[in-house]
Amino acid sequence: MMTKKEIIAKYTPIIRPHLSEKRFQHSVNVAKEAGKLAQKYGADVEKAVTAGILHDIMKDTPPEEQLKFMEQWGIILTDVERNAPKLYHAISAAGYLQYELNIEDPEILHAVRYHTTARANMTLVETIVFLADFISADRTYSGVEHMREKAYRDLYDAVVEGLAFTIADLASHRAPVHPDTVAAFNQILLQHGSHKKGKSL
Ligand code: DGI
Ligand code: FE
Ligand code: FE
Numbered sequence: 001m002m003t004k005k006e007i008i009a010k011y012t013p014i015i016r017p018h019l020s021e022k023r024f025q026h027s028v029n030v031a032k033e034a035g036k037l038a039q040k041y042g043a044d045v046e047k048a049v050t051a052g053i054l055h056d057i058m059k060d061t062p063p064e065e066q067l068k069f070m071e072q073w074g075i076i077l078t079d080v081e082r083n084a085p086k087l088y089h090a091i092s093a094a095g096y097l098q099y100e101l102n103i104e105d106p107e108i109l110h111a112v113r114y115h116t117t118a119r120a121n122m123t124l125v126e127t128i129v130f131l132a133d134f135i136s137a138d139r140t141y142s143g144v145e146h147m148r149e150k151a152y153r154d155l156y157d158a159v160v161e162g163l164a165f166t167i168a169d170l171a172s173h174r175a176p177v178h179p180d181t182v183a184a185f186n187q188i189l190l191q192h193g194s195h196k197k198g199k200s201l
Pocket of ligand 1: 084181
C-alpha cells in the first residue's frame with residue numbers, strides 16, 4: 001500500500017520534465033481530487049491517484065512528436081482522433097505509461113486513455129479520473145463550484161453534466177464530437193435514469 005503523498009512523490013520526477021509549472025500543478029491537483037473522490041465512492045485510491053498524476057504527461061508535447069511516438073508504439077488513430085490534436089495527449093499518454101513506464105494495470109491505462117473523451121461503461125476509477133479533471137482545484141470556469149458539489153453528491157449526474165457541457169461546446173464550435181463521448185453520454189443517461197428528469201423528446 002502506498003499513500004497518496006507517496007504516489008505523488010514517486011511520479012513527480014517522472015512528469016516534471018514533460019510539463020510546464022502550470023500543467024504540473026494541475027496534474028498534482030487532479031491526483032489529489034481523484035484520491036478524494038475514490039475515497040468517497042469506494043474506488044481503488046492508489047489507481048485513481050496514479051492515473052490522476054500521470055493523465056496529462058503528454059499535454060505539453062508537440063502534436064507531431066506525439067504522432068511519432070504513437071506510430072512507434074503501433075497505436076492507430078481513427079479519423080476523428082487524427083483530426084483533433086487536442087485528443088492526442090490522452091492516447092499518447094496511455095502509450096507512454098504502457099511502453100515507457102511499464103505500467104500494466106488496464107484500469108490505470110484506461111483511466112488515462114479515456115480522460116478526455118470518456119467512453120461507455122467506464123469503471124469507477126475511469127469515471128473518477130474523468131471527473132477529477134473537471135473539478136480539480138485549479139479549475140476556474142463559471143459553474144465549477146456547482147460541479148464540485150454535484151460530484152460529491154451524485155457521481156453520474158456530475159459526469160452527465162460534464163459530458164453535456166463538452167458536447168455542447170464542441171457542437172457550438174463545429175468541432176467533431178468523438179463517438180466515445182456520445183456513447184458515454186447515452187450509456188450513463190440510460191443506465192442512471194437522468195433522462196427521466198429531462199423533457200421527453
Ligand atoms: O487536458 P486538460 O486541459 O486538462 O483537459 P482535457 O483532457 O479534458 O482536454 C480538453 C480539450 O479536449 C478541450 O479543448 C476539448 C477537447 N475535447 C474533449 N472532448 C472532445 C474534444 N475534442 C474533440 N474534437 N472531440 C471530443 O469528443
Ligand atoms: Fe487532458
Ligand atoms: Fe487534465
